[in-house]
Amino acid sequence: MNNQRPEYLVPALIAGAVAGVLSGIPFVNCLCCLWIIGGAVLATSLLAKNTPGPLTAGDGAIVGALTGIVAAVIDSLMSIPLRAVNEAFVRRFMESLARFSDQMPAGWQDWVQRGTAGGFSLAGFFLGLFVSAAIFAILGVLGGVIGVSLFGRKKIPAPPPPSPQGPTDATL
C-alpha cells in the first residue's frame, strides 16, 4: 500500500500565482471569486497529475486552501504597484463620468472613489491580506473539492497478476 502523501505545495504555488495575478489585474478581476475557485480547480488538476492514485475530497480541500492563501498574498502584493495606476485611471474615469452623473445609479461616486481612497499603510495592508487570505482559503477549499470531483477520481491500476512460478530470488 502506498502511504505517501500527495505533494500539495507546488500545485498550490503555481495555481495560486495564476489566480492571484488574474484577480489582481483591474477589469480582468470582474470574474469575482471565480478566479480563486478556478485556480483551486487548476491546483487539483496539477495535483492529480502528480499523484498516482485517486484524490480524496480532503486532498482537494488542503490544496485548495493553500492555493487561496497564495492567491491572497499575490493579489495583495500586486495591489501595491497597481494602486498608483488605479488612481490615475480612476481620476480620468471620474472626469468623463461626471458628464453623465444624472444618468448614473446612486452610489456610483462611492464606488469610484473607493478605487482611489487612502494611501498605503502597513497595518491596512496586513489587515487586508489577513481578510483576503481567510476568504480566499474558504473559496479555495470549494474549488479544490470541485477539482477532485472533476479530475481526482482516477482508477487505481490493477496489480500485476501473480507469477505462476511463485516468488523468485529477485523478489525476496
Add this chain to the structure above:
Amino acid sequence: MMTAQKEKVRIRHPGRAHDMNKSAPLASAAVIRRTVLLVYGFTFIGTLAWMGAIFLAPYLKSRSSGAAASFLYAIFSPVCHQIPSRSFYFHGFPLAVCGRCLGIYAGFLAGLVIYPFARGFSKIALPSGRLFILLSLPVGADFVGGLLGLWASPNWIRFSTGFLWGVILPFYFMTGVSELLLRRPARKSNDEPAPPG
C-alpha cells in the same frame, strides 16, 4: 475480551463505487454524523452572517454609519467588483456584492437548507462532475456572452444563474471539510497497533 465492534464506514465518493486512495479514512458512523453536523452548523451560521453582512453594508450607509459601512464594503471588495449598476439596492445603496455574487451566496444558503434532505448527515459524498458542469453552464454562458458583448444580462438573470450554480456548492464544501476533519482521528486509529489475538 472485545466489546461489540463499531461499525466502520468508508467515506464514499460520487458515482460508482471505487477504491479510495491510500489515506482512505475509516470512521464510525457516529463519528461521521457528529463531524458532518458540526461542519453543517458552522457553515450555516457562517453563511447567514455572510449574507447578513451583504445587506448590513448598505443599511449602515443609509444610517450614516460611514466607517462601519466602508469596512463591510472593503471586506467584500476582494471577492467582488461591486459595480453599482450590476448590484441590487437596499435602503437606497448598492449591496456589498453584485447581483451574480448575491445569487451565488443565496444559492449556497439554499443548498445548505436542502442538504440534510438530499444527503443526510450520516454519509458524505461528492456530487457527480456531470451535474456540476450542467449547473455551471448557465452562469458560464451568461458571463461569456456578457464578456464578448453578445448581450448585457439584467441583474435578475445574473442573480438566477448565480443562484443555480450556488445551490450545488455546499455539497462540495461540506464533503471536503468533513473529510478533512475525519482524516486525523482516522489516521490516528489506523496507526494504533492491532489488538493481540
